[in-house]
Amino acid sequence: MGLSIGIVGLPNVGKSTIFNALTREQNAESANYPFCTIEPNKAVVPVPDARLQVLADIGKSAKILPATVDFVDIAGLVKGASQGEGLGNKFLTNIRETDAILQVVRCFDDQNVVHVDGSIDPVRDIEIIEAELIIADFQMMENRLGRVTKAARGDKAIAATLPTFEALVKHLGEGRMAYTFEGRNTDAGKIIFKESQFLTDKKVIYCCNVDEEGLLEDNDYVKAVQAYAENHGAEVVKICAKMEEDLNGMSDEERVEFLKEYGVNESGLDQIIHTGYRTLGLISYLTQGPKETRAWTIHVGDTAPKAAGVIHSDFERGFIRAQVIAYDDFVEHGGEAACREKGLLRTEGKEYVVKDGDVIEFLFNV
Secondary structure (H helix, E strand, O other), X not given: OOEEEEEEOOOOOXXXXXXXXXXXXXXXXXXXXXXXXXXXXXXXXXXXXXXXXHHHHHHOOOEEEOOEEEEEEOOOOOOOHHHOOOOOOHHHHHHHOOOEEEEEEEOOOOOOOOOOOOOOOHHHHHHHXXXXXXXXXXXXXXXXXXXXXXXXOOOHHHHHHHHHHHHHHHHHHOOOOHHHOHHHHOHHHHHHHHHHOOHHHOEEEEEEEOOHHHHHOOOHHHHHHHHHHHHOOOEEEEEOHHHHHHHOOOOHHHHHHHHHHOOOOXXXXXXXXXXXXXXXXXXXXXXXXXXXXXXXXXXXXXXHHHHHHHHOHHXXXXXXXXXXXXXXXXHHHOOHHHHHHOOOOEEEOOOOEOOOOOEXXXXXXX
8 A cells, every 4th residue: 555646736837847856856858838748757756764774774674665655747737627628638537546636836936937827826726726626526427427317227225325426416516526525424425435536535735836935934825825725624835846856966964954954854755745644644654674674554543454454465364463562662672572571562453553653563374
């Protein structure tokens, strides 16, 4: 299980530049004109986690395998994308396959960089993108409504969901996001939402692309996005795409010093990943041994068997127990043997809820 984030926004707001900077690779063509990205660019990025190196040093692990995030840079949408304008709605399908949406908006003035709508207004840009996502969801559901109505005549289970289905189509048709639909937590609503992959039911992180001055102090554009995000229960990250590009090629030490000059503690990549984990309720547990030290991504609240299933489904089916050591205890006492001697290694059963940073060994029947 990994985290997948789709990077979306209007053309020419810095999506591909940010994608290149975040992944520290120049995989996406970046140019000062709309639609320079015509196919989704994908990159698998390791999740920064300093705990892995510490554990690997203790256990003299041969390799380190961090958790990963898939970033997908999706071609710029424009007003009317759901109707085929610009590059059309085929790119909306790519968004459906991601766990969360990083919506990039331009929050700086520069006459040398064109904007597809001729002026800088990040909230307007957000509303254009979100309107297109709502329309795409509405069209998907409207297209299905006829088939569901017909099937309901001979299937009582489908017939039971039809009123909720119709209400949801009406809700989307009124320009409202799927996540605000009141019937989503009914039995019928849960069935519909589980099988539909709504674009407007995904968690959104708003990414303000600022200039260097805007990185030092929030400008009016950033403040407007922050207010919008707060009203919609979303989070905001602020990134200077130009500065992120400058970080490429620097050593870790140089990167830290460079960020300090701007009063920034984390790179844009770290901010986005940590915000994504927090937004989706994700954590990592750790495994350690001579072959490898590894991080595994799970949801907050997952029990030990479910966490074991992330390694392999057989681990979950045949789960017996988990041997758990808190990360701080493991480091303080220098490994499993010392923790066992001091009674810090715990044996946990099927009801144990795994904590972030737990160092775990699972025992299971094949």
